[in-house]
Amino acid sequence: MDKARVDQIIDKHECEASSLIQVLLDIQSENHWLPKEALERVAERLQVPLTRIQHIATFYKAFSLVPKGRHKVHVCMGTACHVRGAQRVLDTVQDLTGIKPGETDLDLKFSLETVNCLGCCSLGPVAEIDGKTHGKMAPAEMAKVLKNYE
Amino acid sequence: MSEIILKIDGREVAAREGMTVLEAAQKAGISIPTLCHHEKLEPYGGCRLCTVEAEIRGRTQLVASCLYPVEKNLVVRTRSEKVDRIRKMILELLLAHAPDAFELQDLAQEYGADKDRFEKEPSFCLHCGLCVRYCAEVKKKYAIGFVDRGTKREISFIPEIASNECWNCKECFPLCPTEALQAAFVLTKAFAFPSPSLEPAPAE
Ligand code: SF4
Ligand code: FES
Ligand code: FES
Numbered sequence: 002m003d004k005a006r007v008d009q010i011i012d013k014h015e016c017e018a019s020s021l022i023q024v025l026l027d028i029q030s031e032n033h034w035l036p037k038e039a040l041e042r043v044a045e046r047l048q049v050p051l052t053r054i055q056h057i058a059t060f061y062k063a064f065s066l067v068p069k070g071r072h073k074v075h076v077c078m079g080t081a082c083h084v085r086g087a088q089r090v091l092d093t094v095q096d097l098t099g100i101k102p103g104e105t106d107l108d109l110k111f112s113l114e115t116v117n118c119l120g121c122c123s124l125g126p127v128a129e130i131d132g133k134t135h136g137k138m139a140p141a142e143m144a145k146v147l148k149n150y151e
Numbered sequence: 152m153s154e155i156i157l158k159i160d161g162r163e164v165a166a167r168e169g170m171t172v173l174e175a176a177q178k179a180g181i182s183i184p185t186l187c188h189h190e191k192l193e194p195y196g197g198c199r200l201c202t203v204e205a206e207i208r209g210r211t212q213l214v215a216s217c218l219y220p221v222e223k224n225l226v227v228r229t230r231s232e233k234v235d236r237i238r239k240m241i242l243e244l245l246l247a248h249a250p251d252a253f254e255l256q257d258l259a260q261e262y263g264a265d266k267d268r269f270e271k272e273p274s275f276c277l278h279c280g281l282c283v284r285y286c287a288e289v290k291k292k293y294a295i296g297f298v299d300r301g302t303k304r305e306i307s308f309i310p311e312i313a314s315n316e317c318w319n320c321k322e323c324f325p326l327c328p329t330e331a332l333q334a335a336f337v338l339t340k341a342f343a344f345p346s347p348s349l350e351p352a353p354a355e
Pocket of ligand 3: 184185186187188195196197198199200201202215216217218
């Protein structure tokens, strides 16, 4: 993300220190992670110490300080999905992508996370990829679904 | 500035409005153990070692004396079975993280805290925030801050700021009740300080 775009986002929030979290969220959602240069720019323009920004950016799970993959895979490990075999679905994803929850592969293709209930238990086991819900997953289905992502 | 009379450990103590119970006690020569408190810094209430019983209108509460403002007719007990039990527990929990901290050792003796009660988890930092707050509130350099949250919370230097500011300051070092701060500084210096470049720093 270039500096000009970061500046645009900051300007959209009127350069208000109180909008810090909104600014970070905007950068995160557009860029999928928060690069150091972007945070330094935010600190400089909003006049908020970098230590404060760092604290906030590491406090909330919504932010990432490392690059994230193009596709975000969330495998539900909630109770309902768990009893229906979520672990095997997760194992499949781990085998096929080569990453564990919390990680991103080297090609920046996938980032994997586990979640505890996506709120549609009757579809379990559930996996969500880039916000799209895939229900009734089993290892074979999961493998098929993952193939659709480039 | 009206004067407020309160009772601490059975003694009448005069305090100014806006003072905390801890300040009033200290002024009267009554000592309350503290860990995260520092006169130059805003009250923080992080360690809860300064917990006391505060009784007002017949109700007794456990409060952090470094935060609790004095009040008329307040009755404070700085030692009681309950208070001592709480302090002992806090000390035991802290000792699991920093078994060798001097300040903790002395208090542990006084309160009979067993440093081996909980399984050791030597993270050394006690999350007192003295270093972070001193750098921010007194020096206004913001070279060090907290990252992450809960049990995973850690201190972290911003290498670019630390490499400019810390050499001539290091005023936070003696504040740290453990050696976590110095260790973090040494590590940051070794691994993260920007290497001295041959070119002059780019003008901003
Ligand atoms: S490093 Fe030391 S001074 Fe800083 S928060 Fe941890 S225990 Fe407190
Ligand atoms: S437990 Fe998976 S959606 Fe509820
Ligand atoms: S000294 Fe009061 S909470 Fe730490």
